[in-house]
Amino acid sequence: MKFNSISLENFGPFFNENEVALSTTASSPIILFNGENMRGKTTLLRAFRWCLYGKVKGHDNKPIPETEFANWDARDSGQEFRTSVKLEIATDSEVLTVIRWFTAKQSEVNRDSVTVVNQGWDCVSSVANAIPREDIENRINSLLHEDISEFFLFDGEALTGIEAKLRSDMSSGDFVKDSIEKALGLPALTTIEDDLEILRKEAQKELQEIVKVEGAAQELLESIEALDDKIKTAEEQILKLDDMYQTHSRRRAEIEPIIQANFTMKEKFEKRDELESEISDLENRNEYFILQIAERLNRKFWTPNSKKIIAVKNEVQSEIDTLNSELQQFARESAQRASLIATLEHGKCDTCNQMISGDSLQALKDELTRLEESIGEISSKEELLQKRRERKQILSGFEDTTADLEIIENFDSQMRQNAIRIQSKKSELSDLKKTLESVNDNFESIDAEYSVILSALQDIKVAKPAVTLSLDDSRNKREEKNRELAALQRGNTPVKHRISILDTQLKIFRESINQFRDLMRLEVQDEATKIFKRLTSEPDYAGLRINTKYYLQIVDKSDRIIQRRSAGAEQIVAMSLIGALIQCSVKEAPVIMDTPLGRLDSTHRKNIMKWIPEMAEQVMLFVTSTEFSNTTDRPLLGSAIGREYWLKRISPSRTEVRKTADE
Amino acid sequence: MKIDRSRETALNVVRDVSKVNAENVEMINLSREIAELGFEHQFERADRRAVRDALRNLIEVQVKPELANEV
Numbered sequence: 001m002k003f004n005s006i007s008l009e010n011f012g013p014f015f016n017e018n019e020v021a022l023s024t025t026a027s028s029p030i031i032l033f034n035g036e037n038m039r040g041k042t043t044l045l046r047a048f049r050w051c052l053y054g055k056v057k058g059h060d061n062k063p064i065p066e067t068e069f070a071n072w073d074a075r076d077s078g079q080e081f082r083t084s085v086k087l088e089i090a091t092d093s094e095v096l097t098v099i100r101w102f103t104a105k106q107s108e109v110n111r112d113s114v115t116v117v118n119q120g121w122d123c124v125s126s127v128a129n130a131i132p133r134e135d136i137e138n139r140i141n142s143l144l145h146e147d148i149s150e151f152f153l154f155d156g157e158a159l160t161g162i163e164a165k166l167r168s169d170m171s172s173g174d175f176v177k178d179s180i181e182k183a184l185g186l187p188a189l190t191t192i193e194d195d196l197e198i199l200r201k202e203a204q205k206e207l208q209e210i211v212k213v214e215g216a217a218q219e220l221l222e223s224i225e226a227l228d229d230k231i232k233t234a235e236e237q238i239l240k241l242d243d244m245y246q247t248h249s250r251r252r253a254e255i256e257p258i259i260q261a262n263f264t265m266k267e268k269f270e271k272r273d274e275l276e277s278e279i280s281d282l283e284n285r286n287e288y289f290i291l292q293i294a295e296r297l298n299r300k301f302w303t304p305n306s307k308k309i310i311a312v313k314n315e316v317q318s319e320i321d322t323l324n325s326e327l328q329q330f331a332r333e334s335a336q337r338a339s340l341i342a343t344l345e346h347g348k349c350d351t352c353n354q355m356i357s358g359d360s361l362q363a364l365k366d367e368l369t370r371l372e373e374s375i376g377e378i379s380s381k382e383e384l385l386q387k388r389r390e391r392k393q394i395l396s397g398f399e400d401t402t403a404d405l406e407i408i409e410n411f412d413s414q415m416r417q418n419a420i421r422i423q424s425k426k427s428e429l430s431d432l433k434k435t436l437e438s439v440n441d442n443f444e445s446i447d448a449e450y451s452v453i454l455s456a457l458q459d460i461k462v463a464k465p466a467v468t469l470s471l472d473d474s475r476n477k478r479e480e481k482n483r484e485l486a487a488l489q490r491g492n493t494p495v496k497h498r499i500s501i502l503d504t505q506l507k508i509f510r511e512s513i514n515q516f517r518d519l520m521r522l523e524v525q526d527e528a529t530k531i532f533k534r535l536t537s538e539p540d541y542a543g544l545r546i547n548t549k550y551y552l553q554i555v556d557k558s559d560r561i562i563q564r565r566s567a568g569a570e571q572i573v574a575m576s577l578i579g580a581l582i583q584c585s586v587k588e589a590p591v592i593m594d595t596p597l598g599r600l601d602s603t604h605r606k607n608i609m610k611w612i613p614e615m616a617e618q619v620m621l622f623v624t625s626t627e628f629s630n631t632t633d634r635p636l637l638g639s640a641i642g643r644e645y646w647l648k649r650i651s652p653s654r655t656e657v658r659k660t661a662d663e
Numbered sequence: 664m665k666i667d668r669s670r671e672t673a674l675n676v677v678r679d680v681s682k683v684n685a686e687n688v689e690m691i692n693l694s695r696e697i698a699e700l701g702f703e704h705q706f707e708r709a710d711r712r713a714v715r716d717a718l719r720n721l722i723e724v725q726v727k728p729e730l731a732n733e734v
Contacts, residue, residue, distance in 0.1 A: 141706040184669035185705055189677075192701030195715050199722065497726050501690070505722075508684050508694050512677045519672060584669050 001143045001589055002618045004088035004095065006051075010071040011083050012043035013655035020645065020657050023090075024618050028642030032660075033622045035647030040655040041622040043069070044647075045155055045594045051085035051100045053146045054121065061161070061257050070104055070114045072653040080105045080117060091143065095126040098140065144589040147182045151581045152616075155594035163570045164260055166552055166577070173550040174249065176577070180550070183581040184520045186513070193509045200502040204482060207495045211485055220485050227478040234471035238464065245460045248453045255450050262443050268436060275429040282418045282425070289411040289418075296404050303401040303408060310402070313395045316388050323385040330378045337371045340364055479503070520584070521546050527580035528552075534611055535572045537603040544576060552577060568604055575608065582616060590618035597627040609636035670702050689725055696721050 003022040008014040022031055035041045046056045046064070056064045066083075074081040084101030102119035123131040123139060131139055144152060154162075166175065181187070208221060302309055343350055344364060356364065486496050529543030532554075542557045552573060554562040565573065575596070582591060597605050605627075612619055621628075628634070634641075644660040674695060681694035697718065704714045 138706060145706050185673065185702065188670070188701040188705035189673060189698065191705065191711065192697055192714075192718070195711055195718050196697070198715060199719060494726050498722060501693070501722055501725050504685060504690055505694060505697060508677065508681045509697070511684070512673070512680045512698075515680060516673050516676045519676060520669065523669075523672065 001089055001091045003590055004090050006047065007086040008047055009084040010074040010081055011047055011069050011085055012071065013040040013653060014657070015071050015073050015654045018657050021643065022618070022620070024642040026617065028640055029613055029616065029618050030637055030641045031618070031620045032641050032644040033620065033647060034625070034628070034645070034660065035622065036624055039647040039649055041594055041647060042155055045153060045592055045622065047085045048087065048153055048592060049149070051087045051098055052140050052144070053149065054100060061254060066102065067104065067114050067116060075106050075114050078106060089143065093127065096139070097124045098136070148585065151179070151183060151578050152589045153592045154578070156596050156598055159571065159574055159596060161257065162574045162578070164256065166570070166574055176546060176552050177550040179577070179581060180520050180524050181517070183585045184524070186516065186520065189509060189513050189516060193506065193513060196502055196506050196509060200499065200506060203495055203499045203502060207482070207486060207499060210495065211488060220481055224478060224481045224485065227474050227481065230474045231471060231478065234467055234474060237467050238471065241460050241464050241467065245457065248457050248460070252450070252453050252457070255446060255453065258446055259450055262446065265439055266443055268432060272429065272432050272436060275425050275432065279422055279425050279429065282422050286415050286418050289415045293408050293411055296408055300401045300404055302398050303404045306401040306405050309395065309398045310400060313392070316392050316395060320385060320388045320392060323381055323388060326381055327378070327385065330375055330381070333371050333374055337368060337375060340368045340371065344368065521550065523584050524580045527583045528576045531579040531611065532572060532576035535576060535604060535607045536569070537601070537607065538569070544573065567599065568601060571599060572604060579611070579615060588617065590620065591616040592620040594622040595624060595627060597623065602632070605633065606636060609633050613637065613640035673702070674698050693721060693725055
């Protein structure tokens, strides 16, 4: 099958009708949709799923209500409007047109939502006209069954989910086994085996009735009846175990993404606690600093001015020294004055006793005048000295607190730095708290539930083989008894012949199922290895192995299992498995990949680009400008690109699909 | 790419197993027809009555005609 076209009407950001031609040729199988984030690439992928299966899951694995696909502009118009997706699908024998739609109007209670007025799902065949509603699901599933559609229509986010399943020790084997069996069509054989078993029971009943009519072998019939009861009980037990296994598996599938997400959330909660503790520590430290500073200032309040006080003390001391020196000078000058006065009184020199001349006398008088003037200041100097001494006395009460000041300054500096850190951490904490506002931090209950589920699954795995063994034993015994019963009936009869045919066919189909199971595993392993070797950038990897427990392993050239895989290798393993399932699948179908390249390095991307055109006869690739480079990636696809579109933003609520050539 | 590749693989397995287990060529052909019927209706898992009727008819054809009048 291939898609000829898709029409989107008021679906997501696609306002009114947007028809997109999708037909491709064998040499140009790729349709490229370019679009930046928030342009509707994932919505376009979801449009395919919704139209085909009516169910769409979000990245959180929860179903998205279809009313959320209503275009906002259509909703806000106030008029009743229609949201629809129409797919034209070409098969070998016909063209099917499938349309899923609903009409709706804006809700009067909540203006952001819509109320569905009417809805429908129609399918028209080019050869059989309208297909009855009840047959559409089977028709679609016969083209691409919903169970295997996740391998054909997948987005980058879903790929991480598959990677997580492949990583998980518990779910890896089951996931790979289920995927292989679904994709390769094992149910075609297992369901026909069940049908054969039912026909076998019918024939056996018929035979028993005939023998009963003949009145023979009452004892045999009773033991067959007892074995029937035993078989019925064992079958019911197996069904119950299968049912429980499926229920637990489904819950496990729901929980695993939550646990995965919880890892991130747990980290955030831990970060929140860490931030709160760091803030509290810093605040405590600052309180300690404040107390220390306060205590020091209470005892020595002058400490902040201690340097000034020291400077003043030094200054006062220096003044005192100067004044002392001056007063000593005065003392010397006083002695000189007394000597001068005596000399002038005698008019003779003290030393030589000769009379002093007039000029010299005048000079001595001048000197005496200068000395008297100088000595006249003595009282003010003494007064000043006294004041300085008093000041010195006062200042001596302020001991040197430079060391305390240094400690206070150090505390103050640390406090300021802490205050900045507290501010920054509080801001980070506030953002984190907003993120965690609606998150329940009760991880323990979900972890406990997960561990209960794992243990229940393990118990079922252990219990089922024992019940199956007992069932096989009872079946064999019943067959033996039935053979004895048949022997009582003379000759060969149509019923006995029918039973013999059914026994042979059941044996053939049971053995075929076992062989096909192993063959499928090996076939997918070979195909996955081929793809993996093309995609991987590690030359020492020899390929992939799916062991008997269905664990998917990377092996190197020495046949050693690679225990630790890089994130890039994880994605390549997941893509190789998907590629192998597509290649080996029971049905051929188009592949749609939404932003699958974003997390890969350039070598892996280059390898994938070369492989994509071979994936299927029609491959739709949704890419952003950051994951698809026009200079390096486009040349690798070259003429394999059959069509190319651009998801053009018109407004926040509108996108148009345009041919790239039109841009 | 081979269309319905796994279907071909399954039919080959059934053929090989039936060659070992079946008594005659009719039984081998019957196995193939049953397997094809299984693939034709592989996605109809809920109501299998129609499939079982078809299966019953396939088997009934194989019941030996000379036994038709025997009880």
